Amino acid sequence: MARDITKRIKPLRLKGLPTELREHIKEARVQRGWGQRELGAQIGLPQPHISGIESGEIVPRFDTLLEIVRVLDLDLLLVPRSLVPAVQSLIRTQKQPESAERPLYAADDEESASGKKDHDEF
Amino acid sequence: MARDITKRIKPLRLKGLPTELREHIKEARVQRGWGQRELGAQIGLPQPHISGIESGEIVPRFDTLLEIVRVLDLDLLLVPRSLVPAVQSLIRTQKQPESAERPLYAADDEESASGKKDHDEF
DNA sequence: ATAAGTTATATATTAAAGCATATCACGTCT
DNA sequence: AGACGTGATATGCTTTAATATATAACTTAT
Numbered sequence: 001m002a003r004d005i006t007k008r009i010k011p012l013r014l015k016g017l018p019t020e021l022r023e024h025i026k027e028a029r030v031q032r033g034w035g036q037r038e039l040g041a042q043i044g045l046p047q048p049h050i051s052g053i054e055s056g057e058i059v060p061r062f063d064t065l066l067e068i069v070r071v072l073d074l075d076l077l078l079v080p081r082s083l084v085p086a087v088q089s090l091i092r093t094q095k096q097p098e099s100a101e102r103p104l105y106a107a108d109d110e111e112s113a114s115g116k117k118d119h120d121e122f
Numbered sequence: 123m124a125r126d127i128t129k130r131i132k133p134l135r136l137k138g139l140p141t142e143l144r145e146h147i148k149e150a151r152v153q154r155g156w157g158q159r160e161l162g163a164q165i166g167l168p169q170p171h172i173s174g175i176e177s178g179e180i181v182p183r184f185d186t187l188l189e190i191v192r193v194l195d196l197d198l199l200l201v202p203r204s205l206v207p208a209v210q211s212l213i214r215t216q217k218q219p220e221s222a223e224r225p226l227y228a229a230d231d232e233e234s235a236s237g238k239k240d241h242d243e244f
Numbered sequence: 245a246t247a248a249g250t251t252a253t254a255t256a257t258t259a260a261a262g263c264a265t266a267t268c269a270c271g272t273c274t
Numbered sequence: 275a276g277a278c279g280t281g282a283t284a285t286g287c288t289t290t291a292a293t294a295t296a297t298a299a300c301t302t303a304t
Contacts, residue, residue: 070203
């Protein structure tokens with residue numbers, strides 16, 4: 001069987017996670033000053049696996065992805081498509097652009113005080 | 123609680139998808155009058171696979187789950203944990219309980235007019 | 245330059261998802 | 275009764291995530 005032509009007929013599902021999802025995850029990780037090794041260690045994943053997920057080379061199981069985003073203080077929510085824009089804008093307005101100019105009063109106030117219980121969103 | 127000592131050794135990732143997620147998916151499917159066969163056919167999944175996912179027996183890949191929820195007019199959004207309650211209440215208020223009491227002033231303003239492009243949320 | 249830290253690649257093994265197909269159990273309907 | 279639709283189970287087979295480990299490539303200090 002030289003090459004096996006029969007394979008490439010049906011389109012595989014995805015080549016990786018959606019690009020923006022991957023970027024958000026990576027961004028959140030870097031923001032925390034964590035390396036891939038550090039992130040993976042918290043949920044028992046080896047660094048190469050994190051690398052593959054972030055680079056889009058592998059598509060993780062849902063539970064794996066959920067663990068990743070949760071240690072990054074994020075979550076995956078099931079949202080009606082009609083509400084997606086509203087939710088996104090809500091997120092956008094809440095997210096401070098901590099990048100360019102840093103605030104005059106950098107209170108370094110950790111808002112993380114609220115979240116503690118392992119709530120099950122779904 | 124003489125519960126089952128053998129379980130808490132190694133924390134397996136999950137025994138399945140989060141219960142509520144599965145229920146929401148099933149609810150959305152039934153609401154549309156679709157069977158598992160019908161839902162699966164739309165994304166190229168066999169009925170037994172849908173059954174396994176809904177019953178929590180198997181944890182799908184993220185891309186698989188994403189396809190499922192999208193044909194159900196739902197989506198999976200990455201949300202900061204601090205905003206989860208706000209998003210959930212937003213969803214709750216928007217979701218009309220078309221069964222019980224219907225609002226006196228049902229404005230039924232369908233905002234869906236906007237959504238037509240296959241937006242990539244992530 | 246070199247040492248240290250981070251990320252990307254590579255190989256190998258195991259477990260499980262993905263896929264196809266068949267069948268059984270349970271209702272419901274005429 | 276039988277036919278039908280739905281969902282749960284079962285059996286193979288293929289693909290791939292998950293895991294472990296090692297190492298190369300690349301950055302950034304010192």
